[in-house]
Amino acid sequence: xxxxxxxxxxxxxxxxxxxxxxxxxxxxxxxxxxxxxxxxxxxxxxxxxxxxxxxxxxxxxxxxxxxxxxxxxxxxxxxxxxxxxxxxxxxxxxxxxxxxxxxxxxxxxxxxxxxxxxxxxxxxxxxxxxxxxxxxxxxxxxxxxxxxxxxxxxxxxxxxxxxxxxxxxxxxxxxxxxxxxxxxxxxxxxxxxxxxxxxxxxxxxxxxxxxxxxxx
Amino acid sequence: xxxxxxxxxxxxxxxxxxxxxxxxxxxxxxxxxxxxxxxxxxxxxxxxxxxxxxxxxxxxxxxxxxxxxxxxxxxxxxxxxxxxxxxxxxxxxxxxxxxxxxxxxxxxxxxxxxxxxxxxxxxxxxxxxxxxxxxxxxxxxxxxxxxxxxxxxxxxxxxxxxxxxxxxxxxxxxxxxxxxxxxxxxxxxxxxxxxxxxxxxxxxxxxxxxxxxxxxxxxxxxxxxxxxxxxxxxxxxxxxxxxxxxxxxxxxxxxxxxxxxxxxxxxxxxxxxxxxxxxxxxxxxxxxxxxxxxxxxxxxxxxxxxxxxxxxxxxxxxxxxxxxxxxxxxxxxxxxxxxxxxxxxxxxxxxxxxxxxxxxxxxxxxxxxxxxxxxxx
Numbered sequence: 001x002x003x004x005x006x007x008x009x010x011x012x013x014x015x016x017x018x019x020x021x022x023x024x025x026x027x028x029x030x031x032x033x034x035x036x037x038x039x040x041x042x043x044x045x046x047x048x049x050x051x052x053x054x055x056x057x058x059x060x061x062x063x064x065x066x067x068x069x070x071x072x073x074x075x076x077x078x079x080x081x082x083x084x085x086x087x088x089x090x091x092x093x094x095x096x097x098x099x100x101x102x103x104x105x106x107x108x109x110x111x112x113x114x115x116x117x118x119x120x121x122x123x124x125x126x127x128x129x130x131x132x133x134x135x136x137x138x139x140x141x142x143x144x145x146x147x148x149x150x151x152x153x154x155x156x157x158x159x160x161x162x163x164x165x166x167x168x169x170x171x172x173x174x175x176x177x178x179x180x181x182x183x184x185x186x187x188x189x190x191x192x193x194x195x196x197x198x199x200x201x202x203x204x205x206x207x208x209x210x211x212x213x214x215x216x
Numbered sequence: 217x218x219x220x221x222x223x224x225x226x227x228x229x230x231x232x233x234x235x236x237x238x239x240x241x242x243x244x245x246x247x248x249x250x251x252x253x254x255x256x257x258x259x260x261x262x263x264x265x266x267x268x269x270x271x272x273x274x275x276x277x278x279x280x281x282x283x284x285x286x287x288x289x290x291x292x293x294x295x296x297x298x299x300x301x302x303x304x305x306x307x308x309x310x311x312x313x314x315x316x317x318x319x320x321x322x323x324x325x326x327x328x329x330x331x332x333x334x335x336x337x338x339x340x341x342x343x344x345x346x347x348x349x350x351x352x353x354x355x356x357x358x359x360x361x362x363x364x365x366x367x368x369x370x371x372x373x374x375x376x377x378x379x380x381x382x383x384x385x386x387x388x389x390x391x392x393x394x395x396x397x398x399x400x401x402x403x404x405x406x407x408x409x410x411x412x413x414x415x416x417x418x419x420x421x422x423x424x425x426x427x428x429x430x431x432x433x434x435x436x437x438x439x440x441x442x443x444x445x446x447x448x449x450x451x452x453x454x455x456x457x458x459x460x461x462x463x464x465x466x467x468x469x470x471x472x473x474x475x476x477x478x479x480x481x482x483x484x485x486x487x488x489x490x491x492x493x494x495x496x497x498x499x500x501x502x503x504x505x506x507x508x509x510x511x512x513x514x515x516x517x518x519x520x521x522x523x524x525x526x527x528x529x530x531x532x533x534x535x536x537x538x539x540x541x542x543x544x545x546x547x548x549x550x551x552x553x554x555x556x557x558x559x560x561x562x563x564x565x566x567x568x569x570x571x572x573x574x575x576x577x578x579x580x581x582x583x584x585x586x587x588x589x590x591x592x593x
Binding site: 008010011012013014015016017049052053054055056058060065066068092095096097099102103105106109110113 | 265266270271272273274276277279280281283284296299300303304309310311313315373375376377424425540565566567568569570
């Protein structure tokens with residue numbers, strides 16, 4: 001037997017603790033002695049709680065009670081000797097001992113995730129939107145048109161203003177692969193919208209005269 | 217359902233005066249005759265040993281690994297957090313322990329995520345499924361709550377004994393479904409009584425080994441607390457309405473702009489937060505003073521002003537540092553709560569012994585967090 005660690009033993013049957021000493025014998029048994037307690041338990045049967053900050057260690061003795069061991073370097077070294085293999089939490093402990101690195105990594109990662117979401121989500125949405133089959137797109141367009149036609153009056157935009165919007169849409173169309181050739185219909189929404197004429201363009205006072213074909 | 221015998225004490229041990237002991241101070245190692253855990257009936261404070269720097273290290277690693285593993289590590293993070301908080305809580309010279317298996321919580325997390333994704337995806341295509349799912353969740357709520365409480369109680373250990381929660385589903389249905397309807401029917405007037413019933417349900421069904429918790433707090437104090445908070449919130453709402461009226465008048469009859477509304481909304485959120493904290497502080501002492509473990513009592517000594525100050529500075533610190541001071545806020549909150557709490561043993565505790573039970577389910581625990589239930593236990 002080498003080191004003796006001070007602990008409190010609880011038999012798990014009643015709410016009473018007993019101060020004990022714990023030692024590891026040469027044949028890898030835990031010898032727990034103190035007051036009326038004299039136990040010899042195979043070390044392999046003891047379930048040892050992982051180190052976490054400065055909270056005490058708890059050893060559960062497979063149906064024979066438990067030990068509460070105050071946290072200390074000595075206790076940590078003693079319990080490391082009981083574990084059959086290095087604890088799986090050693091990486092976590094290393095990270096915890098370099099909290100600045102962990103904090104920097106977390107902030108960096110949070111930044112990367114935020115930027116990825118900011119840039120990636122619209123791109124993903126665009127890809128998903130253009131992956132819609134032509135039939136569904138047609139149905140959606142018809143349903144949308146019916147809804148708009150029910151709610152809004154026809155637009156009172158002049159010919160040239162409509163042409164400006166058509167031209168802008170035409171340029172947009174060239175950058176996309178479309179399943180269908182879109183039909184542009186103008187409504188009077190009386191609210192800002194993506195295809196409204198450019199800023200400073202007051203359609204109420206602008207007199208435009210469409211060509212003969214349009215007037216017919 | 218587990219059947220539990222009523223509390224009995226075949227060999228009650230008389231309280232004795234405290235005497236110096238060699239071991240942990242309260243459970244001395246006198247050979248052959250270990251003294252009782254609480255030799256003196258004097259109040260025993262809850263002592264919190266955690267510190268913000270130490271918890272920051274744990275929290276930041278939990279956060280980093282949870283993000284890196286797309287949330288998988290959060291099950292381990294949850295257990296580590298609870299182990300840290302309970303492990304740093306001392307009563308009568310001994311610490312609490314949390315023994316939950318992270319893998320069970322992970323399974324619970326996965327089930328909840330799959331169900332939520334199913335709800336979100338199928339609900340978007342078939343809206344009827346949303347109503348069906350909400351109905352199922354509401355009906356399952358008592359089970360979720362009961363299993364969550366049973367799971368957490370089972371995995372909380374003090375002095376070698378586990379806490380237990382008697383999982384009575386019918387009582388949970390009564391409190392969380394049937395009595396909830398009364399809140400709506402009474403236009404909210406039943407709410408304080410319901411909060412009292414909820415605390416009664418949660419506390420009275422917990423036990424430590426064979427010792428039963430009892431809840432004897434009166435309903436009137438709950439009404440008083442919610443009345444005080446309600447008056448303050450109502451006064452604020454009146455002030456808010458006047459402010460909105462002035463804003464509309466200032467804008468020539470038009471609705472206020474988002475920029476004008478922002479400080480109003482921020483003040484509204486702050487008042488709701490303060491109201492929640494005020495209710496907590498007003499009820500804390502009442503709830504703990506009305507709680508017993510067999511014949512042993514608890515005593516709450518929270519000061520409302522100090523609690524509000526603490527929570528306001530916590531909120532400011534968390535917002536001001538984009539969440540980096542969350543560990544500091546949590547540790548000082550936990551420390552203050554435990555500073556405000558005392559256990560008053562009526563005698564030695566060694567008549568309390570072990571009780572066998574089932575382990576509960578981590579699914580309920582996860583689901584309870586997911587739907588935003590925080591019982592503050």
